[in-house]
Amino acid sequence: MSYQFITSAKLPTRHGEFDIHIFENDEGQEHVMLTVGLSVVDQTTAPSSDDTSSQRPIPLVRIHSECLTGDAFSSLKCDCGPQLNTAMQAIQESGCGAILYLRQEGRGIGLTNKIRAYALQDQGHDTLDANLMLGLPADARIYDMCGPMLAYIGVNAVRLITNNPNKVAYLTEHGIDVVERVPLLVGVNDMNAEYLATKRDRMGHMLDKVFNTAIHLNK
Ligand SMILES: Nc1nc2c(ncn2[C@@H]2O[C@H](COP(=O)(O)OP(=O)(O)OP(=O)(O)O)[C@@H](O)[C@H]2O)c(=O)[nH]1
Numbered sequence: 001m002s003y004q005f006i007t008s009a010k011l012p013t014r015h016g017e018f019d020i021h022i023f024e025n026d027e028g029q030e031h032v033m034l035t036v037g038l039s040v041v042d043q044t045t046a047p048s049s050d051d052t053s054s055q056r057p058i059p060l061v062r063i064h065s066e067c068l069t070g071d072a073f074s075s076l077k078c079d080c081g082p083q084l085n086t087a088m089q090a091i092q093e094s095g096c097g098a099i100l101y102l103r104q105e106g107r108g109i110g111l112t113n114k115i116r117a118y119a120l121q122d123q124g125h126d127t128l129d130a131n132l133m134l135g136l137p138a139d140a141r142i143y144d145m146c147g148p149m150l151a152y153i154g155v156n157a158v159r160l161i162t163n164n165p166n167k168v169a170y171l172t173e174h175g176i177d178v179v180e181r182v183p184l185l186v187g188v189n190d191m192n193a194e195y196l197a198t199k200r201d202r203m204g205h206m207l208d209k210v211f212n213t214a215i216h217l218n219k
């Protein structure tokens, strides 16, 4: 799959001003990148030694998969909304970073299937089994858009905000240096503690044994 840059604009938010960039794949699927303190690299020329990337800090980057229910509707079933807001705030405070907002809702199974999975969760199944019972993978996401999106802003080394080992592994295996993993544990509540425990115990996410730490975010 190839990815093309389409357009950019300024986006003022309650966390501060970002640049918003839209990318599209061959099938017309859109992905979004928010940036602060990073400039677009001329894709037609090779990077030079006086490239600005050598003078700036390693950017703080969050790869965030779409979660309509959490990001827009303040759902308490997951931690996505608080994670997105905390990451946006931290990136603004750091002065240099990006959010890659990937349109792969429901860990890549789509919104309708995620809600089908929620219906199974209403009957007592956990987040992983619910996907499997629908005949779908536990996690159907791909990350091959991240390389082209980061290349567009000249980023080949990141401080990655995540608890998900797959994201670290993907970037590392594809030539992007993850110089630091920045853990992010926010938005834990009675409704999502079990969901987070399943991600920790059955899906290998790097979450504390006990969810007792409000935020582990380095600025
Ligand atoms: N299928 C399914 N998807 C879910 C469920 N809860 C949340 N999601 C999706 O899970 C994804 C969460 O993605 P990310 O924000 O990238 O987080 P992550 O993979 O948990 O990794 P972190 O970087 O540690 O946050 C979003 O696409 C949500 O829509 C669920 O119960 N079932």
Ligand SMILES: [Zn+2]
Pocket: 067, 069, 070, 071, 078, 079, 080, 081
């Ligand atoms: Zn969510």
